[in-house]
Amino acid sequence: xxxxxxxxxxxxGLTKSFGPVAVLRGIDFDVMPSQVKVVIGPSGSGKSTxxxxxxxxxxxDGGSLEICGQTLVDAGRMLPDAALNALRMNVGMVFQSFNxxxxxxxxxxxxxxxxxxxxLSAAEADATARRLxxxxxxxDKTDAYPGxxxxxxxxxxxxxxxxxxxxxxxLFDEPTSALDPELVGEVLRVMKALAGEGMTMxxxxxxxxxxxxVADVVAVMDQxxxxxxxxxxxxxxxxxxxxxxxxxQAVSTxx
Amino acid sequence: MDFDFSPVWxxxxxxxxxxxxxxxxxxxxxxxxxxxxxxxxxxxxDPRRRLVFGACTAYVSFVRxxxxxxxxxxxxxxxxxxxxxxxxxFCGVVGMGMYSGAYVSEIVRGAIQSVDRGQMEAARSLGxxxxxxxxxxxxxxxxxxxxxxxxxxxxxxxxxxxxVSLLTIxxxxxxxxxxxxxxxxxxETYLAIALVYFVLTNLTGLALRRVERKLGAGGMLQ
Numbered sequence: 001x002x003x004x005x006x007x008x009x010x011x012x013g014l015t016k017s018f019g020p021v022a023v024l025r026g027i028d029f030d031v032m033p034s035q036v037k038v039v040i041g042p043s044g045s046g047k048s049t050x051x052x053x054x055x056x057x058x059x060x061d062g063g064s065l066e067i068c069g070q071t072l073v074d075a076g077r078m079l080p081d082a083a084l085n086a087l088r089m090n091v092g093m094v095f096q097s098f099n100x101x102x103x104x105x106x107x108x109x110x111x112x113x114x115x116x117x118x119x120l121s122a123a124e125a126d127a128t129a130r131r132l133x134x135x136x137x138x139x140d141k142t143d144a145y146p147g148x149x150x151x152x153x154x155x156x157x158x159x160x161x162x163x164x165x166x167x168x169x170x171l172f173d174e175p176t177s178a179l180d181p182e183l184v185g186e187v188l189r190v191m192k193a194l195a196g197e198g199m200t201m202x203x204x205x206x207x208x209x210x211x212x213x214v215a216d217v218v219a220v221m222d223q224x225x226x227x228x229x230x231x232x233x234x235x236x237x238x239x240x241x242x243x244x245x246x247x248x249q250a251v252s253t254x255x
Numbered sequence: 256m257d258f259d260f261s262p263v264w265x266x267x268x269x270x271x272x273x274x275x276x277x278x279x280x281x282x283x284x285x286x287x288x289x290x291x292x293x294x295x296x297x298x299x300x301d302p303r304r305r306l307v308f309g310a311c312t313a314y315v316s317f318v319r320x321x322x323x324x325x326x327x328x329x330x331x332x333x334x335x336x337x338x339x340x341x342x343x344x345f346c347g348v349v350g351m352g353m354y355s356g357a358y359v360s361e362i363v364r365g366a367i368q369s370v371d372r373g374q375m376e377a378a379r380s381l382g383x384x385x386x387x388x389x390x391x392x393x394x395x396x397x398x399x400x401x402x403x404x405x406x407x408x409x410x411x412x413x414x415x416x417x418x419v420s421l422l423t424i425x426x427x428x429x430x431x432x433x434x435x436x437x438x439x440x441x442x443e444t445y446l447a448i449a450l451v452y453f454v455l456t457n458l459t460g461l462a463l464r465r466v467e468r469k470l471g472a473g474g475m476l477q
Contacts, residue, residue: 055380081384089382099377103395112391113381158377165381 006069007032008169008200009054013063014073016049023049024060025224031169034198038211038232041221042247047204050221051171054202055091056084067091068168089117092162092170096177098154100146100161106133107142110161118165125164132160136190152183156190169200176207208251212236220244262438263447266430273430274451280347280426281416285409287352292359297389299364311360318357324418326350331422347419347426355412362404366397399470406463410456417452427451 009031016024023046031037039047052058054067056078065073068090072079079087101109110129114120120128133139136156146154155175162170172191176184188210195201195214205211211218212232219229220241227241239245263270298304298311318326330346341349370393378388420429431448435441 057376057380085379085382085384087382088380091380093377093380095373095377097373099371099373101374101377101392101396103392113383116387116391117382161381 005032007066008035008068009202010066011050011053011063012065014050014053014060014065015062015076016046016053016058016060023224024053026063027224027226029219029226031200031202033200035216036195036201036203036214037217037219038203038205038215039219039221040205040208040211040247041227042250044223045221046224047221048173051173051202051204054171055088055093057093089113089165090168092165092167094155094158094162094170094172094175096174098146098151098158098178100149100154100157102146105143105145106138106149106157109146109157110164113161114164128164129160132163133157135163135193136160137186150183151179152186155179155187159187159190159194163194169202170194172201172203172205174204174206176205206251208236208248220247222247258443259440260443260447262434262440263443266434269430269433270427270447270451273425273427274455276425276429277413277416277427278455280344280351280419280424281409281413283348284351284355284412284416287348288355288359288408288412289405291353291356292363295356295360296363296367299360300367315357315360318354323351323354323415324421326354327418327422343419343422343424347416347422347424351412351416351419354415355408358408358411359405362401362408363397365404366400367393369400370396399467402463402467402470406460409459409463413456413459414452 007030009029011027011029014024014027014029015022025046027046027050029050039050041047049058053060053065053073056072059078060073060076062076063073064071064075067087070079070083070087072084072087078084101112104112107126107129110132111120111122111125114125114128115122130139130142133142136159138153138156138160141149141153141157146157149157159170159175175191176187179187184207188207191201191203191210192214203210203215215232217229218232218235220227220235220239220243222243227244228235228239235244236248239248295311295314298307299315302308327346327350330341330350331343334341367389374392374396375388378392379385383391416426417428420426420432423429427448431444435444438444
């Protein structure tokens with residue numbers, strides 16, 4: 001008998017308000033190891049907030065949240081700072097606006113955290129970084145500064161930077177929303193390859209084709225709750241909720 | 256109209272020595288001002304740390320809100336009332352350094368807060384503690400943004416240093432006045448002094464532009 005597989009992310013009854021606005025209203029949410037979970041939903045539905053709660057960039061007010069077997073939030077109480085920092089090293093984050101460090105080269109961006117936090121030597125960190133940059137197709141850009149890169153290249157560097165910490169799970173916060181349409185594909189290809197290697201991923205996105213193709217589970221959020229979740233075929237072809245249908249229709253007519 | 260620069264020429268070595276003292280006082284004050292400014296500026300980043308924030312804010316509002324000359328006089332003429340007799344040069348450097356620190360702190364704070372919030376989020380989400388994120392990511396980006404306003408501050412300080420002549424410090428201004436007191440050639444002497452200050456301030460401006468270009472070459476400016 002195998003022991004039961006524990007989820008990498010496990011949220012129960014998670015709540016979060018910004019002032020009077022309840023953004024998360026009791027979220028139950030699991031991401032299993034090697035699972036790709038894509039979160040979709042209209043803007044303002046709370047999906048980015050949920051994602052940002054998962055590495056403590058937002059503090060949930062109530063409920064519980066476990067990441068990589070560690071309790072990040074319990075009854076609204078947050079993990080202390082030192083433990084939070086340690087936890088974040090295992091949780092990779094990719095932002096909509098890249099947030100590359102403009103004063104460091106591409107190589108510097110990818111090596112700074114492993115060197116400072118994992119205690120890698122410059123040579124070790126460089127070797128890992130070059131391998132990862134190779135993987136995202138940017139080996140020839142190691143010495144470039146972020147300011148000289150295209151949006152798609154920046155986001156691929158950002159993915160390499162997160163991977164360099166060897167995280168157990170990767171969080172993607174609308175990673176292609178700030179990109180010109182012709183650059184979206186190169187980022188999605190990298191993410192798809194990553195999924196293929198068995199990386200555990202939670203992806204907030206508006207790329208429905210990506211969700212359909214790569215997701216193991218799609219969760220639909222609306223007004224701070226998870227409306228429904230299931231395999232992409234089910235969500236896209238036989239959605240249970242009228243709200244889901246409305247949303248999918250709105251997205252498909254937009255495209 | 257007659258111009259007679261001969262008292263200036265014959266007193267040139269005193270003026271040169273005075274200029275050296277001006278450079279020394281100002282350099283010391285700039286160094287002290289930068290250290291104080293960095294600490295106070297960092298202390299004013301987070302209003303939720305009430306004690307630190309409050310103390311730093313009080314410092315800035317007092318030091319920035321009272322005249323430099325009054326502060327210098329308090330150091331030099333006021334403290335002796337408590338039996339504290341400090342050397343004039345020390346009073347000049349510390350008085351000006353503390354004064355400048357208040358302004359530098361606002362430059363530091365402004366530059367740090369102008370760095371995009373996403374930079375801190377990215378650093379923290381990699382697992383960096385707050386201080387490391389500041390040191391490795393935020394401050395290096397802020398430094399280059401500090402340079403133009405720091406240039407203004409340094410130049411203002413060079414000019415304000417003429418006030419220390421009133422603390423018996425033999426700076427450029429002081430030496431000039433000595434020449435005037437025996438020759439009565441005030442216009443010529445003040446013009447000569449003005450020229451020296453002009454050279455000092457503009458050399459400083461040039462040097463800082465150079466530093467800015469050098470740092471900016473790293474692609475730090477997007």
